[in-house]
Amino acid sequence: MNPMVASSESAVETAPVAKTVQLSRARRAAILKALADPHRLKLLERIAASTCPLGCAEALSTLAISPATLSHHIKELEAAGLVHVERAGKFIHLSLRTEVWSALVASLAALGQPRSTRR
Amino acid sequence: MNPMVASSESAVETAPVAKTVQLSRARRAAILKALADPHRLKLLERIAASTCPLGCAEALSTLAISPATLSHHIKELEAAGLVHVERAGKFIHLSLRTEVWSALVASLAALGQPRSTRR
DNA sequence: TCGACATTTCGACAGCTATCGAATTGATTA
DNA sequence: TAATCAATTCGATAGCTGTCGAAATGTCGA
Numbered sequence: 001m002n003p004m005v006a007s008s009e010s011a012v013e014t015a016p017v018a019k020t021v022q023l024s025r026a027r028r029a030a031i032l033k034a035l036a037d038p039h040r041l042k043l044l045e046r047i048a049a050s051t052c053p054l055g056c057a058e059a060l061s062t063l064a065i066s067p068a069t070l071s072h073h074i075k076e077l078e079a080a081g082l083v084h085v086e087r088a089g090k091f092i093h094l095s096l097r098t099e100v101w102s103a104l105v106a107s108l109a110a111l112g113q114p115r116s117t118r119r
Numbered sequence: 120m121n122p123m124v125a126s127s128e129s130a131v132e133t134a135p136v137a138k139t140v141q142l143s144r145a146r147r148a149a150i151l152k153a154l155a156d157p158h159r160l161k162l163l164e165r166i167a168a169s170t171c172p173l174g175c176a177e178a179l180s181t182l183a184i185s186p187a188t189l190s191h192h193i194k195e196l197e198a199a200g201l202v203h204v205e206r207a208g209k210f211i212h213l214s215l216r217t218e219v220w221s222a223l224v225a226s227l228a229a230l231g232q233p234r235s236t237r238r
Numbered sequence: 239t240c241g242a243c244a245t246t247t248c249g250a251c252a253g254c255t256a257t258c259g260a261a262t263t264g265a266t267t268a
Numbered sequence: 269t270a271a272t273c274a275a276t277t278c279g280a281t282a283g284c285t286g287t288c289g290a291a292a293t294g295t296c297g298a
Contacts, residue, residue: 174244175244175245176244186244186245186246187245187246187247187248189245190245190246190247191246191247193245194246206245208244209243209244209245210244210245211244211245
């Protein structure tokens with residue numbers, strides 16, 4: 001895990017009451033890079049659409065990829081801080097980090113509004 | 120220019136009154152792919168922040184890249200439908216397609232809201 | 239018409255990344 | 269304890285992509 005994500009991660013973690021957290025440029029870039037792969041985007045969409053944490057079996061049935069590739073993609077999404085991975089015995093469960101997602105959306109929304117005060 | 124972007128482009132063009140247009144999944148994926156490069160993201164931010172169309176000279180002064188590389192990135196952003204490129208003699212001017220951007224933001228916002236009715 | 243300038247195209251290249259099969263690791267169960 | 273299963277790691281590979289210098293193209297002005 002690189003230090004940039006880790007430090008931003010703790011910033012998000014220590015501000016749980018904040019609905020929308022400010023993303024650094026580096027963080028934004030890292031997240032957008034993680035979203036560049038079509039399979040990863042589809043996986044994230046599937047995770048987001050799930051009312052409960054998603055298992056690998058279900059993820060695999062959504063995407064036509066090997067377990068190895070899924071593992072790789074999950075790792076990328078986790079590294080980008082987009083998903084939370086919880087292990088339960090042999091199984092893992094994936095959920096969207098909604099606060100990070102909201103921060104991204106807000107960040108991108110602000111980009112399209114050049115007249116607002118921005119640093 | 121690939122037919123996917125072209126057809127979505129005309130849909131956007133023919134609906135100028137619509138503040139937020141629905142993006143197809145493919146379109147969304149294509150845009151996010153275009154945003155994956157840090158230089159391209161920075162360029163888009165610079166374009167968005169500009170109150171008037173941005174010239175190449177200004178873009179080059181923002182990014183420490185060669186003119187050839189800038190040209191490549193511009194082409195990518197244009198192909199993704201994110202920017203409008205206008206030629207004025209020897210010069211070109213870049214502007215953000217705000218309606219596409221808004222559609223992207225809306226699209227991503229909807230992704231983070233699994234309980235809303237989505238197709 | 240030629241020179242200057244802005245921008246693009248071209249070709250090469252290095253680095254990145256998605257993908258997979260096989261091996262490995264870890265948890266569970268009989 | 270061994271077998272089964274879920275998931276990860278590892279190594280290899282093919283394709284992708286950002287980057288650049290050089291050449292080419294197009295515009296403008298003298």
